[in-house]
Amino acid sequence: MGNAMEISHLLYANDSLVFGDVEVTQIRHLRAILTNFEGVSRLHVDWQKSCLYPINQEPxxxxxxxxxxxxxxxxxxxxxGMPLGVKNKELQAWNEI
Incomplete structure (x- = not known):
């Protein structure tokens, strides 16, 4: 207790969720890591289906x-299948669960 847990990524089967700072260098490193992953695993990242979700307004x-x-x-x-980015107090957001 008392130690904050930092979550940097969530992985499930063929879905990944990565958290990071809004910096071009971090994005380039992430792209390099995923490109290396593709080469080693022979799996493919579908960049057309990939998205960046800003938490705040980022210019x-x-x-x-x-x-x-x-x-x-x-x-x-x-x-x-779970709502992401909704306020917990919005009960209707949880109706589908």
Whole structure:
């Protein structure tokens, strides 16, 4: 207790959710890591289906998305069928569960 847990990524089967700072260098490193993963695993990242979801208003999101090769999307959305980015107090957001 007392130690904060930092979550950097969530992985499930062929879905991944990665958390990071809004910096071009981090996006380029992420792209390099995923490209290396593709080479080693022979799996393919579908960049056309990949999205960046900003938590706050970030002025350079389109630049980051172009560096990663994906699109910018907005919250709320669903991840593995669960609502992501909704306020817990919005009860109707949880009706489908």
């Amino acid at each position: 350079n999101m389109q630049i980051l998305a172009e560096n990663l090769g994906c699109q910018v999307a907005s919250l709320p959305t669903k991840y593995l």
